[in-house]
Amino acid sequence: MAYSLNVNGRIHSVDVDADTPLLWVLRDVIGLTGTKFGCGVAQCGACTIHLDGHAVRSCVTTIESAGSSAIMTIEAIGSTPKGSVVQRAWLEEEVVQCGYCQSGQIMSAVALLNANAMPSDGDIDDAMSGNICRCGTYPRIRAAIKKAARGGSNTGNGG
Amino acid sequence: MSATGIGAPVRRKEDQRFVTGQGRYVDDFNxxxxxxxxxxxxxxxxxxxxxxxxxxxxxxxxxxxxxxxxxxxxxxxxxxxxxxxxxxxxxxxxxxxxxxxxxxxxxxxxxxxxxxxxxxxxxxxxxxxxxxxxxxxxxPAVVNTSEATKTPVQVHEVSPDNSVFNWHLGNKDETEAAFARAKHVTKIDLVNNRLVPNALxxxxxxxxxxxxxxxxxxxxxxxxxxxxxxxxxxxxxxxxxxxxxxxxxxxxGGFGSxxxxxxxxxxxxxxxxxxxxxxxxxxxxxxxxxxDAHGRDHVTHAEMATDENGKILGLRVHTIANLGAYLSTFSSSVPTYLYAPLLSGQYDIPAIYCEVDAVYTNTAPVDAYRGAGRPEATFVVERLVERAARELGQDPAEFRRKNYITQFPHQTPVIMTYDTGDYGASLDKALELADYKNFGARKQESARRGKLRGIGFSSYIEACGIAPSQAVGSLGAGVGLWESAEVRVNPTGSVEVLTGSHSHGQGHETTFAQLVSDRLGIPIDQVSIVHGDTDKVQFGMGTYGSRSGAVGMSAIAKALDKVIAKGKKVAAHVLEASEGDIEFKDGKFGIAGTDRTLGFGDVALQAYIAHKFSGQDLEPGLKEGAFYDPTNFTFPAGVHICEVEIDPDTGVTKIERWTAVDDFGVIINPMIVEGQVHGGIAQGVGQALLEGAVYDQSGQLVTASFNDYCMPRAMDLPSFQIGMTVTPCTSNPLGIKGCGEAGAIAAPPAVINAITDALGHEDIAMPATPQAVWRAVQKRMPVAAE
The missing domain is CATH 3.90.1170.50 (Aldehyde oxidase/xanthine dehydrogenase, a/b hammerhead)
Structure with missing residues (x-):
């Protein structure tokens, strides 16, 4: 079926089955490979994108269910004020190790901060619990989210 | 220390692409x-x-x-x-x-x-x-590690009893003699649970x-x-x-898999x-x-002999190692030469004997997983030491200290020669950071709230940078374990380093560039690290066993030395001086004792245009390669202290404090090293509390999704107190020991020692899930429950 998708502010016309997950539309049809496959059943968070600003797992979100929602991916999140602050905090806190899960981590973090400007540790753990990182970057993810919540300012040296 | 040199907390060069979704992984290629x-x-x-x-x-x-x-x-x-x-x-x-x-x-x-x-x-x-x-x-299938050799089921024709090998290391007679004169013998039975690597x-x-x-x-x-x-x-x-x-x-992510x-x-x-x-x-x-090849899956019985003063006399270990249905690429080395040689831990143990029976089962192949053999060895040693201290009524920290190796180099009875270390210094620092002296008060405070608090130590050692090639060859390795590097200086003075190491989370694009910046005095942005392509890099052994710093970077250092030596020849021609008078300092070639200097970029350009020297006397160009074969393993070591609080009503174990004091030798980038420690501990905590691959009797993997196999998440981990001590490694030119696996090695015994301390008995296996801990609590308190 033919669909018109609003991805990162651009309209893309694609022709795929109605039950095609957005993950594969983004990666294989549109060519935005920043969103990652990790499990295919919404258990790891690597595929997290935004639908109208809310974090969703694109591996279980069909193109049909996306409707006319605005889709945003890691490739464009840096163009939003919160996204840019989060990415910078990620760099300064040196969150990343292998990098594979980090697109999803950042998308979840930005959605959290959009909904809750000053999250507590508990809020962060709750919002991020669906995003697995095998490298164990969790302490720095938490630090980076707090830093981003403060608008990027830091109380320490980032260690 | 320069802003981008060795020891500087430089932020990773590679991260810009990862935070913007521009990383290129295999599935991103079409x-x-x-x-x-x-x-x-x-x-x-x-x-x-x-x-x-x-x-x-x-x-x-x-x-x-x-x-x-x-x-x-x-x-x-x-x-x-x-x-x-x-x-x-x-x-x-x-x-x-x-x-x-x-x-x-x-x-x-x-x-x-x-x-x-x-x-x-x-x-x-x-x-x-x-x-x-x-x-x-x-x-019919065989899945159980202990049962593998006792069943009529035959996985491979070559092995009627499913035995892969019956291997041993150490001196049996001396060990038996040590046990014969022991005042006390501590015994333990352990299962090192099977893990699924699960790189994301x-x-x-x-x-x-x-x-x-x-x-x-x-x-x-x-x-x-x-x-x-x-x-x-x-x-x-x-x-x-x-x-x-x-x-x-x-x-x-790789983690071995x-x-x-x-x-x-x-x-x-x-x-x-x-x-x-x-x-x-x-x-x-x-x-x-x-x-994916799984990790661990050992069943072990171990015994430790001590004398009347609590000095360790000997250690004997019998392990059954499940290698799965096929022998994966390096599977046979993991429960043997990556395991038994680590059984001396940080301790002066005169006699050690270890037997390993490796078996086939109808399960996925088992091979190296973060730490590979060394976590298994450390779990045996640190659980035994903790238990021995308890049985002897001694403080676990002081029992360890009493038995620490203090003179280096130290020859263990199981192959290894430890070059350097200061285990007491790490223990002192860890005790201070963990506020050990007030643990008793915290335990009482927990008890007042109806909670069980425990503290667990892990004095781990690992052997990294597995080498030298000649030695591993004599032990059965089919390959050499050196590393190669090529340093290509461009005419404009920028540098490409081609390395046989491979980065999949370790940050080599930054740390390797820091070494080049440090040695050549050029900005880090002028250095590119090339890896992961056999058409570009001539040959390399890759990244595992925390070898990229100790071995891979040493190869780069060796190639850089050659670049500087060649640069001196070029500079001598340009400056019309004798080569012996040229020195290289702060990124400049100059005539010693004068202010006549040439920048590194100037010399690079001169090397390529070759106008100032005859091509017959000196080859144009500035590119050097090196193969580096270490003279010994490196021996990172440290002390981790885990403090837990258990809710006896739910069996939930909460890690309240984690102290890690590690000696990784010289550190290139403390930010990256700390990140590696975090990740290692996360995986070790995962093994201790959450993770376990389970096959049913028919050989179906019943933990085959993230629903059934519990991965560590943010809420499972405490914030970490991390400290460092430094004794530079003596067997490589940079003094590096390696840091990638330390946390995964140190963590499991620290957690289980803490839980058993809280429980007051030793009867808990990994993973210590809430259900398992709750059951263990019931064993402890039949009276209290009334």
Missing amino acids: RPGQAYAYFLRSPHAHATIRSIDTGPARTMPGVVAVFTGDDLAADKIGGLICGWMIHSKDGSPMKAGPHPALAQGKVRYVGDHVAVVIAETLAQAKDAAEAIEVDYDVL EPRAALGEYDFGTDNYTLYTTSQNPHVARLVLSAFVGIAPENKLRVIAPDVG KIFIYAEETVCVWAAKKVKRPVKWTADRSEAFLS
């Missing part, structure tokens, strides 16, 4: 005309294949080809190999059963590869795979064949692309090495020529659970 592979896997743990009918599948929509083991055999494609030969006590070689990339006549674990379908789309390939008719004669990036492969040049290219999720090429060429027989290019681009050469990549690159199209495969998560 080639024109590519087809998709899907592997039909065995649903049975053990079965004879009477027949495979691929006919119906071949006619399904979109199907390009269907292949079975017979097709590989017809093309003389060999099986997968195990690259480390272990000999049993009686001198006989290990019993290596056949390991075809696609099954030939028999399947030996659930997930074993039966056939491959290649189709226009992945969905079509999956649909067609369902149409393949396999007639199985299902056989699933394994993937994209094979391509160029009919014009007869060249193959394989994009694969590998920690060591050159080793993959060597095996695929020399043993599997895909193509000569010069006709096979292996590219391992950004790799989304991407060292090995697997069936899927073998089939994809072979099939690309057969179907005349690129062939791509990416594992789904179930396939990762079923067929």
Whole structure:
């Protein structure tokens, strides 16, 4: 079926089955490979994108269910004020190790901060619990989210 | 220390691409005309294949080809190999059963590869795979590690009793004598639980064949692309090495599981020529659970002899190691030479004897997983030491201190010569950071709230940078374990470093550039690190066993020395001075004792334009290579202290404090090292509290999704108190010891020692889930429960 998708502010016309997950539309049809496959059943968070600003797992979100929602991916999140602050905090806190899960981590973090400007540790753990990182970057993810919540300012040296 | 030199907390150069979604992993590559592979896997743990009918599948929509083991055999494609030969006590070689990339006549674990379908789309390939008719004669399976040699079930014909080898290390007679004169003997039975590596990036492969040049290219999720090429060429027989290019681009975590050469990549690159199209495969998560090589799975009985003063006299260990259904690439080395030589821990133990029985079972192959053998050894030693201290009524910290090695170099009874360390210093610092002296007050405070608080120590040691090549060769390794580097200076003074190490989370693009910046005095931005492509890097052994710093960077340092030496020759010509008078300091070549200098970039340019010297006297250009073979392992060590609080009503264990004091030798980038420590602890805590791969008796993996296999998450981890001590390694030019596996090695015994301290008894196994802990609490408090 033919669909018109609003991805990162651009309209893309694609022709795929109605039950095609957005993950594969983004990666294989549109060519935005920043969103990652990790499990295919919404258990790891690597595929997290935004639908109208809310974090969703694109591996279980069909193109049909996306409707006319605005889709945003890691490739464009840096163009939003919160996204840019989060990415910078990620760099300064040196969150990343292998990098594979980090697109999803950042998308979840930005959605959290959009909904809750000053999250507590508990809020962060709750919002991020669906995003697995095998490298164990969790302490720095938490630090980076707090830093981003403060608008990027830091109380320490980032260690 | 310069802002970007050795020791500086430089932020990682590679991270910009990862936080913007621009990293390029194997599945992000697509080639024109590519087809998709899907592997039909065995649903049975053990079965004879009477027949495979691929006919119906071949006619399904979109199907390009269907292949079975017979097709590989017809093309003389060999099986997968195990690259480390272990000999049993009686001198006989290990019993290596056949390991075809696609099954030939028999399947030996659930997930074993039966056939491959290649189709226009992945969905079509999956649909067609369902149409393949396999007639199985299902056989009984053996899955239990302890039972493997006591069953009529036979996994491989070469081994009637499923034994791979019966190996030993150490001096049995001396150890028996030590036990004979012991005042006290501490005994323990341990299971080191089976783990699934679960790198977030699933394994993937994209094979391509160029009919014009007869060249193959394989994009694969590998920690060591050159080793993959060597095996695929020399043993599997895909193509000569010069006709096979292996590219391992950004790799989304390895933890050991991407060292090995697997069936899927073998089939994809072979099939690309057969179907005349690129062939791509990416594992789904179930396939990762079923067929990535698992880790650990040891069953151990160990005993420690002590004298009347609590000094350790001897250690004897018997371990059964489950290697799964096939011998994966380095599987045989893990429970042997990566395990038993670590059994001396940080302790002066006069006599050690270890026997290891490796067994086949109808389960996924088991191979190296973060730490590989060393976590298993540390778990044995640190659980025994803790228990011995308790039995002797001694403080666990002081019992350890009393038995620490204090003189270096130290020869253990199990091969290793520790070059340097200061274990007491790490313990002192850890005790202070952990506020050990007030632990009793905290325990009382917990008790007032009805909670059980415990503290656990882990004085771990690991051996990194496995080497020298000559030594490992004598122990059975099929490869050398050096590393190579090439430093290419461009005419404008920028530098490319080609390294045989591979970065999949370690930050080499930053740390390696820091070394170059430090040595050549050039900005870090003028240094590029090239890795992961056999067409670019001449050869390399890859990244595992925390070897990239100690071995890989030492090779770079050696090549940099040659660059500087050549630069001096060039500078001497340009400055019209004698070469012996030229010194290189702060990024400048100059005549000693004068202010006449040339910048590094000036010398690079002069080397290439070659106007100031005769090409007959001095070769133009500035490019040097080096192979570095270490003289010894490195021995990182440290003390981790875990403090837990258990809720006896729910069995939930909460880690309240974690103190890690590590001695990694010289540190290149403290930010990156700390990140590695965090990650290692997370995996170690995962093993201790959450993770465990479970097969049922029929050989079905019942923990084959993130729903059933509990991965550590943010809420499972405390914030860490991290401290460092430094004794520079003496066996490599940079003094580096390595840091990648420390946390995963140190953490499990620290957690279990803390839990057993809280419980007041030793009867808890990993993973110490809330259910397991709750049950253990009931054992402790039958009276209190009334």
